[in-house]
Amino acid sequence: MKPLIAALLLALVASPALAGDVVDTSFAKAQGPHAFNVRDLVMMQRVSDPQLSPDGRYAAFGVRSTDYAANKGVNAIYVLDLARKGAKPVKVVDKGSSARWSADGRSLYFIAPAKDVAQLWRVDLGGKAGLNLAGHATAVQVSRGPLDINDYKLSPDGKQVLLSYGVFTDCATLACTEQRIETRKRDKASGTLYKKLFVRHWDTWSDGRRNQLFVGSFGADGKLPAEPTVLTRGIDGDVPSKPFGDAREFAFAPDGKSVYFDVRIAGTSEPWSTNFDIYRVSVDGSTKPTNLTAANKAWDAYPVPAPDGKTLYYLAMKTPGFEADRFAIKAMDLATGAVHEVDPQWDRSPGDLAVSADGKTLYATADDEGQHPLFAIDPANGQVRNLSGAGTVNSFSLAAGKLLLARDDLQRPADLYLAKAGGAGLKQVTHFNAGDLKSARVGDFQFFTFPGWNNETVQGYVVKPVDYQKGKTYPVAFIIHGGPQGAMSNGWSYRWNPQTYAGQGFAVVTINFHGSTGYGQKFTDSISGDWGGKPLEDLKLGWKAALGKYKFLDGDRACALGASYGGYMVYWMAGVWNQPWKCMVDHDGVFDARMMYYATEELWFEEKENGGPQYEVPQNYEKFNPIDHVKDWRVPMLVVHSGDDFRIPITQGLGAFTALQRRGIPSEFLTFPDENHWVLKPHNSVQWHDTVNAWLKKWTVEDAGPTASK
Numbered sequence: 001m002k003p004l005i006a007a008l009l010l011a012l013v014a015s016p017a018l019a020g021d022v023v024d025t026s027f028a029k030a031q032g033p034h035a036f037n038v039r040d041l042v043m044m045q046r047v048s049d050p051q052l053s054p055d056g057r058y059a060a061f062g063v064r065s066t067d068y069a070a071n072k073g074v075n076a077i078y079v080l081d082l083a084r085k086g087a088k089p090v091k092v093v094d095k096g097s098s099a100r101w102s103a104d105g106r107s108l109y110f111i112a113p114a115k116d117v118a119q120l121w122r123v124d125l126g127g128k129a130g131l132n133l134a135g136h137a138t139a140v141q142v143s144r145g146p147l148d149i150n151d152y153k154l155s156p157d158g159k160q161v162l163l164s165y166g167v168f169t170d171c172a173t174l175a176c177t178e179q180r181i182e183t184r185k186r187d188k189a190s191g192t193l194y195k196k197l198f199v200r201h202w203d204t205w206s207d208g209r210r211n212q213l214f215v216g217s218f219g220a221d222g223k224l225p226a227e228p229t230v231l232t233r234g235i236d237g238d239v240p241s242k243p244f245g246d247a248r249e250f251a252f253a254p255d256g257k258s259v260y261f262d263v264r265i266a267g268t269s270e271p272w273s274t275n276f277d278i279y280r281v282s283v284d285g286s287t288k289p290t291n292l293t294a295a296n297k298a299w300d301a302y303p304v305p306a307p308d309g310k311t312l313y314y315l316a317m318k319t320p321g322f323e324a325d326r327f328a329i330k331a332m333d334l335a336t337g338a339v340h341e342v343d344p345q346w347d348r349s350p351g352d353l354a355v356s357a358d359g360k361t362l363y364a365t366a367d368d369e370g371q372h373p374l375f376a377i378d379p380a381n382g383q384v385r386n387l388s389g390a391g392t393v394n395s396f397s398l399a400a401g402k403l404l405l406a407r408d409d410l411q412r413p414a415d416l417y418l419a420k421a422g423g424a425g426l427k428q429v430t431h432f433n434a435g436d437l438k439s440a441r442v443g444d445f446q447f448f449t450f451p452g453w454n455n456e457t458v459q460g461y462v463v464k465p466v467d468y469q470k471g472k473t474y475p476v477a478f479i480i481h482g483g484p485q486g487a488m489s490n491g492w493s494y495r496w497n498p499q500t501y502a503g504q505g506f507a508v509v510t511i512n513f514h515g516s517t518g519y520g521q522k523f524t525d526s527i528s529g530d531w532g533g534k535p536l537e538d539l540k541l542g543w544k545a546a547l548g549k550y551k552f553l554d555g556d557r558a559c560a561l562g563a564s565y566g567g568y569m570v571y572w573m574a575g576v577w578n579q580p581w582k583c584m585v586d587h588d589g590v591f592d593a594r595m596m597y598y599a600t601e602e603l604w605f606e607e608k609e610n611g612g613p614q615y616e617v618p619q620n621y622e623k624f625n626p627i628d629h630v631k632d633w634r635v636p637m638l639v640v641h642s643g644d645d646f647r648i649p650i651t652q653g654l655g656a657f658t659a660l661q662r663r664g665i666p667s668e669f670l671t672f673p674d675e676n677h678w679v680l681k682p683h684n685s686v687q688w689h690d691t692v693n694a695w696l697k698k699w700t701v702e703d704a705g706p707t708a709s710k
Contacts, residue, residue, distance in 0.1 A: 035466040036440040036503035038689035041494060042066055042682045045432045046073075047414045048406055049098065049395055054105040056400025057083045058131060059416060062097055063432065071683050077110055079125070079133050082402075082418060082429060089430060090133040092123055098151070098247075103158030106131065111149055114141050118148040120161070122222065142218070144226045146178040150211055151240060151247040155256045160217050160283065162250055162259060163228055164240060166209040173227055177209065197271040201601050202243035203644040203676035211238040213250055213261055215283055229285045237263035241276070248302050248352070252283070253309055259283055260292075260303035260312065272603040274321055276301045278314055292332065293339075298325065302351075307359045310334055313342070313379070315353055321604045322528075324485035326521040329353065329362065331379060343382045347520040350375065354398055356421060363403075365393050367518030370447055370459055370489050374405060376423065387423030392491030408492035410445050410463070411499070412437060441466045443502030447490075450545035452538040453514055456523075460542045461488070462550055463498040463508040475557035475700035477501040478543065478581075479510045482564030484527050484535070487516040494685075495678055496563065504693050506700075507553055509546045513538035528609050531565075532572045532624030539569070540577065555580060557700040561692070563587035564648065564677065568626065571656060574637065575629025583699035584637040585692055588648050588677055591656040592627040594618070599649045630659045636666035638695040640688065642675035668695065 029039045046064040053060070059080045064073045077093035093099070096112035106126030111118050120143035125131040143149060143163070150164040167177040184207075198206050212235070216228035232239050239261050240249040250261035264276045276299045279289040292312070293300040299317040306313065312332040317325035326349045329342040342362065343350070350364035362377040372392040376385045391409035398404075401421045408414040413433055419426040445463045452458030465474045479496065481488045488498075488510040498508040512519070514534040515527025526534055547555045560581045562570045567589020574584060590596045597606045597614040607613055610620040622628065637660055641653025650671065660667035670691050672684050679688045 030440075033439050033441065035505075036442045036499045038500050038686050040436060040440045040503075041497060041500060041689075042685050043068065044413050044436060044494075046494070047416060047430060047432050050397045050404040050406050050416050051099055051101060052397040052399035052402060052404045053101050054103065054399055056402040057081065058105070059397075059404055059418075059429070060092075060099040060101065060108055061089075061406070061416060061430075062099065063089075063091075066682050068682050071681050073682075077108065079108070079131070080416070080429065081130070081133070092125065092133060092136055093121075093139060096121065096139075100152075100154055103154070103156070109142070109152070109154065109161075110139075111152070112139075117146065118150075119143045119145070120149055120152060120163070120224065140222070142222060143216070143224045145174050145224075145228070146226075147174050153247045153250060153252065155252045155283075156254055157256055158218075160215055160252075160256065161224065162231075162247075162252065163214045163216060163224075164211050164247075164250075165214060167212050168208060169210050169212065169233075169236070175227070181207075196268050197603075198601055200646045203646055204243070210236070210266075211240060211242065211245070213239045213259070215259070215285070231259055231281050231283070231285050232261070232263070232289060233285075235263055235279070235289060236266045237270075238266075239263050251303050251305060253305050254307055255309055257283055260305065261289075262301040262303060262314075271601060272321065272607055274299045274317070274323055274604050278303050278312070292337070298322070299327075300330075302353050304353050304355050304362075306355055307357055311359075311379075313353060313355060313362060315350065319608075322608045323602075323605060324483075324517070324524060325349075326524075327351065329364070329377065341382075342379050343377055343384065345382060346377070346384050348375075348384075349517065349521070349524075350377075352395065354396070355379075356398060361421070363387075363396065363398065365396075367487055367489060369518055370461065370487065370512065371518070372489055372491055374403075374423075385423070387419070388417075388426065390490055392489060409490050410461075410492065411442050413492045441503075442499045443468065443508075445490075445498070448545065448549060450542055452541050453534040456514075458511065458513060458538050458542060459519070460509065460511040460546065461490075462546060462553070463502045464552065465505050465507055466499075466503050467505070468552065470552075473552055473554040474505060474507045475696070476553050476555070476559070477506045477508050477696060478558055478560045479508060480539065480560065480562035480566035480569045481510065481512070481516070482562070482566045483517070484515045484531065484565035484568075485517055485524050486565075487512045487518050489518065500689055501693075501696075504697070506696065507550070509543065509553065511539050511542035513542070529611055529620065530624075531568065531609065532576070535569065536572065536577060539573075543580065557582060557702075559583040559585065559696050559700060561585040561587075561696075562589065564589065567648075570637075571626035572624060572629075574635060575626060575632040578633070578635045581635050583695060584635050585640070585695060586637060586653070586656065587640040588642065588645050589652065589656070590626070590648055591652040591659075593621045593625040594627075596648065596652065597621060599651065601646055627655070627659075630663065633660065633663055633665055636695075636699055638668050638670065638692065640670045640679075640692075642671060642677070642679065643673035644676040647677045 049062040051060045075097040077099045078089040080089045081087040096110040099110045107124045121139045123139040124137040147165045153162045171177045213232045214228035216224040262278045277293045281289040297320045302315045304313040315327040316330045319325040332339045348366040350366045352365045354363045373386045374388040374393040394406045396405045403419045405417045406414045416430040418429045443464045447461045567586045570586040639657045641650045657669040
């Protein structure tokens with residue numbers, strides 16, 4: 001399920017089998033040539049957020065390394081001189097993120113903590129001849145607010161900055177919010193009274209605060225006032241949105257006199273509404289925000305003003321209440337309010353929208369038949385070109401006729417690539433993890449297609465085991481992706497990475513069934529109301545096709561694994577298609593569709609996928625409900641579910657484990673009280689992988705016994 005609230009404290013006494021099977025999670029990274037494993041994965045440096053300097057000479061970017069002893073990631077900021085041959089990246093900030101260049105290109109702004117409060121900082125890099133990266137000045141704190149900065153964006157002239165803070169909207173100052181938080185901490189009564197949803201969202205209980213947008217002007221000393229000006233007063237919503245919104249949701253006009261932002265008005269319908277709109281407000285806060293897209297009751301977001309200030313580009317959906325609808329690129333004439341679609345013939349759903357300095361080219365990424373490239377779109381005629389080829393572009397930056405990409409694929413994590421703005425001359429300019437990748441062997445992969453449901457073409461891929469030998473057969477990890485409107489694509493992952501299974505001696509098979517993204521909106525739409533229908537048919541046909549095409553797959557030693565929607569499908573398959581599988585692994589899946597509706601937080605998802613609220617169409621929720629087929633379960637299953645998962649609450653996993661235990665089916669339950677829908681902490685990631693791999697191996701060894709008694 002798509003990015004799917006509070007911790008349910010779970011006291012669980014592990015069974016002797018679970019306690020004995022879990023591999024020691026202490027860290028011992030393999031030396032010399034070896035098969036890729038989870039310890040390689042968690043220790044890799046993660047390159048992200050590339051930012052070209054205004055003159056295009058320098059690249060600033062973030063690198064996350066892992067402090068395994070402290071069980072956390074550490075974010076640093078690097079700068080690379082792209083004009084100097086053989087130049088190496090230089091770390092200019094030890095702990096910080098979200099680096100952005102000053103208007104003159106001689107300083108970097110970034111976010112870092114000061115006394116445990118996230119503040120805005122600046123580090124001056126300017127020298128007499130270019131930037132002085134090795135001997136730059138000490139970073140200076142430029143914001144002084146008492147609250148964490150969520151995100152920020154500099155004005156085109158660099159004199160102002162937009163800041164997002166989480167505040168109580170009836171407070172006139174940031175200090176008021178801080179004081180109220182401290183008062184609550186001192187209160188010996190622990191109860192909280194809620195009067196509307198969201199009570200909790202993703203992994204956080206609501207405390208009544210809203211993300212609001214402020215603007216501050218830099219003083220003569222380069223610092224910001226302690227109390228910036230609020231721009232979204234009276235807006236009952238979050239800017240940026242929760243839980244994953246960022247600075248793409250607000251922007252300065254080119255002349256710096258006004259600001260655009262998107263927001264969903266909460267009211268009493270927030271949990272079942274996707275009606276985001278784009279607003280404009282004067283940068284001095286003298287006017288109330290004006291809704292520019294009120295006519296569209298679906299999702300309008302990510303405003304990108306054209307350089308001449310005459311046109312506003314943004315992304316818009318057509319179907320209210322549907323988060324996986326196609327995003328179209330819209331162009332609004334700001335003088336008349338007239339709107340037209342730029343790319344009506346392009347059957348893809350773009351994101352990360354940007355515009356060139358001359359306004360003649362739009363840039364966006366999109367899922368596309370197992371890839372996630374960067375595209376150039378001509379705003380005059382909607383023509384689309386793939387600029388980056390195969391692989392996944394996670395983020396990009398434009399400046400001075402150049403293009404800087406963070407790009408990865410199934411065999412390597414992200415590095416930076418530089419090209420001309422038209423995509424020509426693409427070349428890799430950073431080589432993080434090169435030594436680790438040289439010593440840690442990964443598996444080869446191949447995409448394949450087959451006739452799926454209704455004889456329509458469906459795509460999947462296989463990954464060979466790291467030490468593949470022709471003529472041998474290998475056990476299989478059959479991975480089912482989440483979303484459900486998502487895809488297993490040619491990209492690197494730090495959670496469900498096929499190479500962690502390939503490194504353990506497994507082949508991997510995955511299918512981008514009906515409902516997956518990157519194959520046209522009709523294909524994506526086809527899963528709604530049919531969770532256990534077309535996708536299951538595709539999985540069956542894809543499994544058959546893979547076995548017929550790749551003789552190294554051992555169909556008698558295969559396990560099915562899935563998370564979120566993939567976890568739902570594992571529970572569904574356990575009752576209606578369990579014959580091929582020696583074992584199953586279910587991570588945060590939906591076990592009871594009926595209760596899922598009342599326990600989750602984002603109700604628009606459930607209502608769209610099932611054709612309405614459960615109390616209006618109960619039959620739709622029962623049509624493909626895994627809980628109704630428990631009597632037919634027979635395959636050993638590992639269930640994983642975490643305490644802070646409020647998208648699919650932990651009672652779903654506990655219910656499934658109870659069913660398995662009561663049926664007498666070999667089963668184990670792994671839970672993390674401090675994780676959400678994802679497992680993110682380094683030690684927990686290692687434990688997750690070690691536990692899953694041990695379970696797969698237990699049931700796929702050559703002499704594994706019968707699966708389970710019925």
